[in-house]
Amino acid sequence: MGGRRYDVVVVGGGSAGCVVAARLSEDPSCRVLLLEAGPEARDSRIAIPLAFFKLLGSRLDWRFETDPDATSNGRSHFWPRGRVLGGSSAINAMIYMRGHASDFEEWARLAHPRWGPASVLRLFRKSEDQARGEDVWHGTGGPLAVSDPRSPRAISRAFVEACAAAGIPRNPDFNGARQEGAGLYQLTQRGGRRASTEAAFLAPARSRPNLEVRTGSPVDGLLLDGERVVGVEVGGERIEAGEVVLSAGAIGSPHLLMRSGIGPAAELEEVGVPCRVDLPGVGQELQDHPVVPLCWHERTGDTLDRAERRPLVPLARWWLGRRGMLTSNVAEAGAFVRLERASPAPEIQLHFAPAFLLDHGRRNPKGPGFTCGVTLVRTEARGAIHLDPDRPTGPPRIEHRYWSEAADLDRMVEGIRVASEVVKQ
Numbered sequence: 001m002g003g004r005r006y007d008v009v010v011v012g013g014g015s016a017g018c019v020v021a022a023r024l025s026e027d028p029s030c031r032v033l034l035l036e037a038g039p040e041a042r043d044s045r046i047a048i049p050l051a052f053f054k055l056l057g058s059r060l061d062w063r064f065e066t067d068p069d070a071t072s073n074g075r076s077h078f079w080p081r082g083r084v085l086g087g088s089s090a091i092n093a094m095i096y097m098r099g100h101a102s103d104f105e106e107w108a109r110l111a112h113p114r115w116g117p118a119s120v121l122r123l124f125r126k127s128e129d130q131a132r133g134e135d136v137w138h139g140t141g142g143p144l145a146v147s148d149p150r151s152p153r154a155i156s157r158a159f160v161e162a163c164a165a166a167g168i169p170r171n172p173d174f175n176g177a178r179q180e181g182a183g184l185y186q187l188t189q190r191g192g193r194r195a196s197t198e199a200a201f202l203a204p205a206r207s208r209p210n211l212e213v214r215t216g217s218p219v220d221g222l223l224l225d226g227e228r229v230v231g232v233e234v235g236g237e238r239i240e241a242g243e244v245v246l247s248a249g250a251i252g253s254p255h256l257l258m259r260s261g262i263g264p265a266a267e268l269e270e271v272g273v274p275c276r277v278d279l280p281g282v283g284q285e286l287q288d289h290p291v292v293p294l295c296w297h298e299r300t301g302d303t304l305d306r307a308e309r310r311p312l313v314p315l316a317r318w319w320l321g322r323r324g325m326l327t328s329n330v331a332e333a334g335a336f337v338r339l340e341r342a343s344p345a346p347e348i349q350l351h352f353a354p355a356f357l358l359d360h361g362r363r364n365p366k367g368p369g370f371t372c373g374v375t376l377v378r379t380e381a382r383g384a385i386h387l388d389p390d391r392p393t394g395p396p397r398i399e400h401r402y403w404s405e406a407a408d409l410d411r412m413v414e415g416i417r418v419a420s421e422v423v424k425q
Helices: 017-024 049-054 101-110 117-127 154-165 197-205 249-259 265-270 312-321 406-424
Strands: 005-011 032-035 128-130 144-146 181-184 211-214 221-225 228-234 237-246 291-297 333-337 348-353 369-376 384-386 397-399
Touching: 005 017, 005 228, 017 032, 017 197, 017 211, 101 117, 117 128, 144 197, 154 181, 154 333, 154 348, 154 406, 221 237, 221 249, 237 249, 249 384, 291 406, 333 406, 348 406, 369 406
Parallel strands: 005 032, 005 237, 032 211, 128 144
Antiparallel strands: 181 333, 221 228, 228 237, 291 369, 333 348, 348 369, 384 397
16 A cells, blocks of 8 residues: 555544544554644633633634524524544533433443443543542542632522522532532633643643654545555545544544445445445434523623623733633533433533523624523434535535424423523522
């Protein structure tokens, strides 16, 4: 084939890829190459927690838009995804949230017992550096910093009390013995700065001679020998690998597979891509958590919009002591609500923000306000990733039939009722 050879090539330096590359390179005999389409994580706004909303739609974002969705009145939806080392962990709201125990029970049933709750908890504890200290649920000394919010708004604490008044019990630790209840979210921050997977896992590993990191290197395609992937092509360069780890995300990974001829044969041939491996499931079973933001105008002045009126004061507090409103992740508090007693896990998650948050903050009304985002975390609807027939090598088509299942719509309506009852308190 020619070109340089590595033991492992990791495609995508995002939330997963940074971790995978760092862990594999702990073996000095393993030559690892990490490829990231976006740039290094040098933008100063990445470190400042509240600045993340300015990164949405920026050059550090893939800026995906879904196809017009017939179940959403023909609207397209904005899907921000990180295009930078650290991926979406560099531009997200930093909430530290593990899956529910029933998720891992399902993993164990479908795959292997080692993916069960007890085994996964051991790995969570190993990865974590919990600011509250070590206990049966949490670990210390790991690479990923987890801490309580440093300067939460009083109105966010009031939301937790309102949940309690509405019958949703307080929960100081969503990643502890139970997920249900209301509380302030813990965050992937250290000392008031964002702790992305690039900062937590990759940066300490960059000095290893067996690890190479290339940014600005989008992968054009996967190289196959028969049905086995044996390398990648980047800008005309063919790179051989003993193994290729595809960690380009829920959108990028199936998109790259299909561009490389791995996927549903009929669909690939329809858009003019020769099928190398017929795998009908590639690009299918796409799931997302739809959010309906409920917004209220607010009169106490305890909202985050004040940062825009007096920008130098919060900036000084952050630079001098890593405190103040710039440490906010916006969605400061929340709750998990089980709608049906027989459900194995909560179906609804509430995200409370002491600010307006319509369409990722792109269509906010004027004036101070707060938002309670009602999020459906258990969905029946399924979408798909497709190649664009007019530009198979261009951006993917994202089809998501958000409200194609009546059960999802019913649960969202009930979640809106619950959120409205909380705010009444």
